[in-house]
Amino acid sequence: MRADAARNLAALLRTGARLLAENPSTSLSAIAQEAGVDRTTAHRRFATREALLAAVFQAKLDAAEHVLDEARLTEAPVAVALHRYVEGIVPVSREWPVDTRRMMREDPDADIRRQELSARLDAFLRRAADEGLLRPGVPLGWTRAVFDELVDSAAHRFPELQPPQAADLVVDTFLRGVGAS
Structure with a gap:
């Protein structure tokens, strides 16, 4: 995995953990935005919030x-x-x-x-x-x-x-x- 892809994945996982703990209905797009990751990149990696x-x-x-x-x-x-x-x-x-x-x-x-x-x-x-x-x-x-x-x-x-x-x-x-x- 490329270094930038690994960073994006780590950012999505950590941000997702935090935001979903605070509000289980947080959208994947909101998680991506907070993580500083392009929305399409997040959706390409995780098809749904449940997959994340x-x-x-x-x-x-x-x-x-x-x-x-x-x-x-x-x-x-x-x-x-x-x-x-x-x-x-x-x-x-x-x-x-x-x-x-x-x-x-x-x-x-x-x-x-x-x-x-x-x-x-x-x-x-x-x-x-x-x-x-x-x-x-x-x-x-x-x-x-x-x-x-x-x-x-x-x-x-x-x-x-x-x-x-x-x-x-x-x-x-x-x-x-x-x-x-």
Whole structure:
């Protein structure tokens, strides 16, 4: 792919993610204009707004998968992996703010992939519980919901937090709030 084509694609995806998160009915032409990309170029690349949204979902999933891989959830000590994950996923959440519930409704293939990535995080949280870092008897679903809310809050309600600061705060709050000690 030519460099200018790659730049245009990146601009359409990132702008599309932001604008569609703000207003799901934003037109492809409005996204192209905001991205600084010619409308015909945008329509040539994406026939519909839904096609762009599907590409945004895949970009978000690619970025999340990379964070999961880099965090080394199965190899690194739990607290280290937890911090790595949060530090990586906060910028992903900010860059790709599209709602995953919408992804579940509108793109079955993306939802299957999202479920697979989510299962990796669930397995990691089970590992954290098995290793005694989480309070016994707390249901995994509750633990995951609390964790997800902390990450979402750090990413979107406190945008002034840099990713390392957000990770420090989320991990400390999570482990002290749900932690074993």
